[in-house]
Amino acid sequence: MKRLEGHVALVTGGSRGIGAAVAIRLAEEGADVALTYERNAERAGQVVKQVEALGRRALAIRADSADPAAVRAAVDETAATLGRLDILVNNAAVFPMGPLEELELGLLDRTLAVNVRAPLLAAQAAVRHMTEGGRIIGIGSNVAERVVFPGLALYAASKTAQVGMVKGLARELGPRGITVNLVHPGPTDTDANPAEGPFAETVNGFTALGRYAEPAEIAATVAYLAGPDGRYVTGAAISVDGGFAA
Known part of the structure; x- marks a missing residue:
């Protein structure tokens, strides 16, 4: 059963990792899917082909989430090209790491622009196209619940900000029948954080499932x-973290 038949989704940062998996899963459920990417057009094209192979329409949009105009334009292009917008998945993010004393202002500004401002701007643009039943879903992080390593203060702050954002938007958009939620992934096997990486054994030890x-x-x-x-x-903020925050 295609539970999302006739729906259109936009997944920001959908060319790899969790974003790509989300794009493909939503297509499997019957949705047409647009995705944004910043640099790697080839990877984005591969996801588009996978979505199309499932019999769904797909669209890749180049957009830097630090650029407010690009964020808004990606939402509007999705609705214009695919005919509507029902689901927004705010997945695009940057992952800064380093000692507090070494955090440069430019890195701080970009992190907050991509991880906090962009999801809010995308939601603002998306609700202009959404009707009752719309969905806004953010991809947070387990470090919003538990920070076990030093050097993650900026990243944790940016992801924790999304918790308040989601609660506020849920209150505001609930009367319009639009739900707003956050998913906190735990350590996830991606190119950027491979399960066979040098820190994997240590990270596994912090999860209940290992x-x-x-x-x-x-x-x-x-x-x-x-x-x-x-x-x-x-x-809601739902942890899918293997017990990392338990």
Whole structure:
């Protein structure tokens, strides 16, 4: 059963990792999918082909999430090209790491621009196209719940800000029948954070399940929130972290 048949989704940062898995899972559920990418057109094109192979329409949009105009334009292009917009998944993010004393102002500004401002701007643009039943889903982080390594203060701050954003938007958009939620992935096996990486054994030790997630496991929760079974969930931050925050 295609639970998202006739729906259109936009996944920011959808060319790889969790974003790509989300794009593909939503297509499997029947949605047409647009995705944004910053640099790697080839990777974005591969995801487009995978979506199209599932019989769905797909669109790749080059957009730097630090650019407000590009964020808004990506939302509007999705609605114009695919005919509507029902689901927004704010996945694009940067991952700064380093000692507090070494955090440069430019890095701080870009992190907040991509991880905090862009999701809010995308939501602002998206609700102009959404009707009742719309879904806005953010991809947060386990470090919003538990910071176990030094050097993550800026990243944790940016992801924790999304918790308040989601709660505020859920209150504001609830009367319009639009739900807003956040998914906190734990350590997930991606190019940027491979399960066989040098820190994997240590990271695994912080989870209750003792392993990294597969991107598809995060995407499954996003699909639930995007689908009809998630219609009464809003303002929630759901941890899919293998017990990292337990």
